Amino acid sequence: MxxxxxxxxxxxxxxxxxxxxxxxxxxxxxxxxxxxxxxxxxxxxxxxxxxxxxxxxxxxxxxxxxxxxxxxxxxxxxxxxxxxxxxxxxxxxxxxxxxxxxxxxxxxxxxxxxxxxxxxxxxxxxxxxxLLPAPPAAVALHHLEVADAILGAAARLMALEVERQLHRSKLAVLVGMHGDRLVIDGREVGKEPPGFYHFDPRLVTRALEFLSSDRIEVGLTPLDPQRAFLSLVDRQPDHTLHCALLSLGLDTQRLIAPGRGMVARRT
The missing domain is CATH 3.10.150.10 (DNA Polymerase III, subunit A, domain 2)
Known part of the structure; x- marks a missing residue:
C-alpha cells in the first residue's frame, strides 16, 4: 500500500x-x-x-x-x-x-x-x-469475443450451482493459456494444470464494464505457482486503462456470486 x-x-x-x-x-x-x-x-x-x-x-x-x-x-x-x-x-x-x-x-x-x-x-x-503497469506480453483480441467468453463462463457457473447444488464460493471463472489460445471457462474451484487460475466471476464481469475499445489486450501474469493476476487492457489515444484481477486460491471461502465458458482465439 x-x-x-x-x-x-x-x-x-x-x-x-x-x-x-x-x-x-x-x-x-x-x-x-x-x-x-x-x-x-x-x-x-x-x-x-x-x-x-x-x-x-x-x-x-x-x-x-x-x-x-x-x-x-x-x-x-x-x-x-x-x-x-x-x-x-x-x-x-x-x-x-x-x-x-x-x-x-x-x-x-x-x-x-x-x-x-x-x-x-x-x-x-x-x-x-x-498490478498497475500493463503487462508487456498480452494477447490482442476483439472486445466482444472476450466478453462473450466471460459471460458464457458465468452462465455455466449459474447452471453448475443449480445442477450440482454447489455453494457459490466453490465456483469461479477459469482462465489460462492453451498453446496460442486464451481459455476462459466456468468451473468448480479445484486443482488445475499449471498456468490456469480461478477468478471471482463478479469481479471479472465488473471489469468488462470499464472497457470500451473494439480491441483490447488480455494478459495473465503469475505471481507464484498458485497465484496470478488477469489483465484487461484498453489503450485509448490519450490514456491507458488497466483492469488487474487477483486470482482466487483453492482455500478461498469468500462468497463469490456467479455471473456468466468458451475459448477466445487470438485474431
Missing part, C-alpha cells in the same frame, strides 16, 4: 491532465481515487474490494520528482468534474500526511482546494505496484 510521507511535499502537477483524468475515472465510478504522480506518469487508481484494481495511466509534462501520492475523495472529484479545468498549465500542490491542498488559476482568478483523505483506507493488496 502506498504510504503518505509525514513530511510536507510541495510540487507542481499538470492540472489540466489531472482534471481530465479525474473526469475519466468519475465517468466510470464514484469510488475514492488513489493518485500516484511519478516522473512523467500520472496513475489514477480505484479498487473493487482487494482483488480488482482499475488504473488509468496518463502522460505528464513536466514530470514530478520525487513521487507524490495522495487520495481524492468523491466530493472533490465531483467538484473537479463540474468545474472548468485550470487555465494555467501547472497546479501547485502540497501534501502533508492526509492533508492535501491544490492551488491553480481559472478564468476568474486564483483558487484553492483543500481536503483530507487517509490513503490507508484504500483496500489495496500487497502486490499493488505489480
Amino acid at each position: 502506498p504510504r503518505q510521507a509525514p513530511a510536507t511535499a510541495q510540487f507542481s502537477l499538470d492540472g489540466q491532465t489531472l482534471w481530465k483524468g479525474v473526469r475519466h475515472v468519475s465517468a466510470c465510478t464514484d469510488e475514492p481515487i488513489l493518485s500516484i504522480a511519478h516522473g512523467h506518469n500520472l496513475t489514477l487508481v480505484v479498487f473493487r474490494e482487494a482483488r480488482l484494481v482499475i488504473s488509468w495511466h496518463f502522460s505528464l509534462s513536466p514530470g514530478v520528482e520525487p513521487s507524490a501520492v495522495f487520495g481524492i475523495p468523491p466530493m472533490i472529484a465531483s467538484h473537479m468534474c463540474k468545474s472548468a479545468p485550470p487555465v494555467s498549465r501547472l497546479a501547485r500542490m502540497t501534501v502533508h500526511g492526509s492533508d492535501v491542498s491544490l492551488s491553480a488559476d481559472d478564468a476568474d482568478g486564483s483558487f484553492e482546494l483543500r481536503w483530507r483523505f487517509e490513503i490507508a483506507q484504500f483496500p489495496a493488496p500487497p502486490e499493488l505496484y505489480r
